[in-house]
Amino acid sequence: MVVGDEFIKFASRRSTVYSAKGIVSSSQSLASAAGIKILQKGGNCVEAAIAVAAALCLTEPASTGIGGDCFALYYKLEDKNDPKSGKVLGLNGTGRAAKNVTPQDVWNEHNGGKPMKRIPYTSVFSVTVPGAIAGWNDAYEKWGSKKVSFAEILEPAIELAENGFPAAELAARSWRGSAKKLKAQNPGANLTSLLVDGEGPNEGELVYNKQIAEALKLIAKHGKKAYYEGPIAEAIVKTTSARNHKLTLDDFKNHTSTFVEPIKLNFQGFNVWEIPPNGHGLVALLALGIIQELHNSSKINLHELKHNSAEYLHVLIEACKIAFYDSDEYVTDQDFKDIPIEELLNPKYLKTRANLFSPAKAIDGESISHGVPDPKFKSDTVYFSVSDSNGEACSFINSVYQGFGSGILVEDFGFCLQNRGSNFNLTPGENNCLEGGKRPYHTIIPGMITNSDDSLYAAFGNMGGFAQPVCHVQHVLNLTLFNFTPQQSIDSPRFILDSDGNPETDRGKGADGPVSTPITIVKLEEGISADVIDKLKKLGHDTELITGFARGTFGRAQIIKKEIKEGNKFVYAGGSDLRGDGASVALG
Structure with missing residues (x-):
């Protein structure tokens, strides 16, 4: 694990809150x-x-x-x-x-x-x-x-x-x-x-x-x-x-x-859980799976990458972009379309998507499309987290969108x-096209992480429209790879993806997300160094530095982590986003 200077400078501006009884984290x-x-x-x-x-x-x-609307994940102890x-x-x-x-x-x-x-x-x-x-x-x-x-x-x-x-x-x-x-x-x-x-x-x-x-x-x-x-x-x-x-x-x-039965991906020994489509938590799992396959094939070494370095961000950016291209095809109402989730999250398929990654240049948005795991398959928000004295947690998100x-x-x-x-899109024949009685592509996603033994690791989320799966990926890596506390992960500078918004080049697929047009903008939060941004530009990324109050575009995260102590005793650690007005409040 390598932690960059920008993290030391910008993180830990608010202390992580601890409680043995319960925590509420909201904006x-x-x-x-x-x-x-x-x-x-x-x-x-x-x-x-x-x-x-x-x-x-x-x-x-x-x-x-x-x-x-709302989504929720509930970690329940039998x-x-x-x-x-x-x-x-x-x-x-x-x-x-x-x-x-x-x-x-x-x-x-x-x-x-x-x-x-x-x-x-x-x-x-x-x-x-x-x-x-x-x-x-x-x-x-x-x-x-x-x-x-x-x-x-x-x-x-x-x-x-x-x-x-x-x-x-x-x-x-x-x-x-x-x-x-x-x-x-x-x-x-x-x-x-x-x-x-x-x-x-x-x-x-x-x-x-x-x-x-x-x-x-x-x-x-x-x-x-x-x-x-x-x-x-x-x-x-x-x-x-x-x-x-x-x-x-x-x-x-x-x-x-x-x-619903939540979907999951095992990432570096942790199970990461999301709500299945019509929510786009699938994007976060696909991106994490691609990152893991890059590591497994020795194209990258996760344990040697420096946090928020150009090399590290390039990997995450490309993995998230590839995942968003898949979301255009596979995030829709499952009552209207069978979605091959198990096949999409299979390491064999993820490896084919990881093969699109180049350490030397950004993906060409003109040529890439969604993948096909098997030929038969062709065809503004609030997040909060609550834990209680029972050892259970609820990851909840509620939104009116913009x-x-x-x-x-x-x-x-x-x-x-x-x-x-x-x-919805309005392109007849597309999976996410408007139809009567259909649920639309949804950007709100609660997240959960469990250990390999099924014990609770963390309840987390990050509001912010299409930023959400991108931020989920960053928080999962912050917590599990870099061992950040909840507050450190939240305070760390983030990146998100956005389309250039050109209606003339809108492909009319999926939702109005980061890959709806061929040009994807990488928005980087102040605290990420100018040298890193320059390197990303040289790799072919269209970048934009976001500062001041405009940093609200990176959403507001809340994280509660459960730390097991001796025996069955535990302590919760909670973090709340300084990009919002809220706090983690401990039950005394």
Whole structure:
């Protein structure tokens, strides 16, 4: 292991938090406090995570809300006295497109009936059925301890909405940045539930949202039915129908969460877990698998690479790019397309993809495409993590996607609708093309790492759209290869990938991600040396240095690591991102 000077300079600006009882790590301190309240009442990590999710809908509404979606991974012990008896469980709490919608509806609305490749991010057709509330309720019913009621779990968020809370610095900045969008998307609407004097709040300014409080009270009393079969669903459909969408009350009534079997890859003796598609956690596992095959074939030596050196970053960048090309073909709703996940994560296939790597130059984006493991197969967000005194952990992510999602306000209840549907493409025949009742490609992904003996190693995640799998790869290597503490991994400068955004060269495949066009931009965070950036340019990478508040583009990570001490005793180590307003809070 080699640690670079840039890590020594920029890491450890906040200490890792330790606790033997439990930790809540989120991007808002008030939301972390909500989770601690539930743990103190005897709730487990899943119930505390739901409380955090609800509180974040108030305290960071540009990133998440009750009009959004969620995913969760739950590390559950079969025997509380045996730390090796754990199993990783998964929940897909994402919504589906309207049953009767077609690409032609989008073309008619936005392009005079002529074909186009993508759904605009502010289009009403970017709105899918929000899945978060069903996800919360279903996670509680299946995984909760029942030592607290669902109503008790929502109490902290209701109190924030009714009694007000001070806006945190970075959330307020994001809020104000979205004010123009909110006003443009809702002409003539009453925006007082979201804006203060027509703008977002300033840091420390008290914010109220009594309309969301009423929605949460209905949900607390009646569960998910209040959202999907009652007045909230009616208000959403009224809002979208006024803009020519095809969402119906039946689309809401028929919505279901899905409990899924997580997918995993063994990396250097650790099992890394992700949610299967339609989430793109597969990208992180493919990239890690490619890196491992490069090491196994002696093309690189992981243990000799210097952290955040040009050589190290080149390996990670190329592995992630190759994985994103596969995501164009293989990340979609599995109810609509069989995805050969086992074959994709097989070392034999990963080795063929690793053969695309050159240590001397960047991959040509004009010529590369997805791989085929077998001929028969051709054809803005919040993340948080919670651990409890039982030795269990929940990795949870909740999102409306871009700032306030679509920006379309459900005026009766004071929240905005997500724009997850914008990650469908509109190319008929492509796997991720918009279809009625289909779940879109999803960028939100919770992560989990277990040891080879099935004991918990870490619950982790990194919000940030298409940055997420790229950051997952970096955190896995930071934790398992370089032995960073959670806070050190989070503070370490990161890179992400983005397309150049040229609509003329958009391939119309997959989602609107880093390889949607032939040119992929490597965005590098300040703290990565100028010499390293120069070397990456010479390898053929298009690079961009990101500094200051713009570093929010690298997302906000939360990590809780479980450290086994003597016998079955353990200690949690928690880290929270300085790119956000939150903290890791220990249960005392």
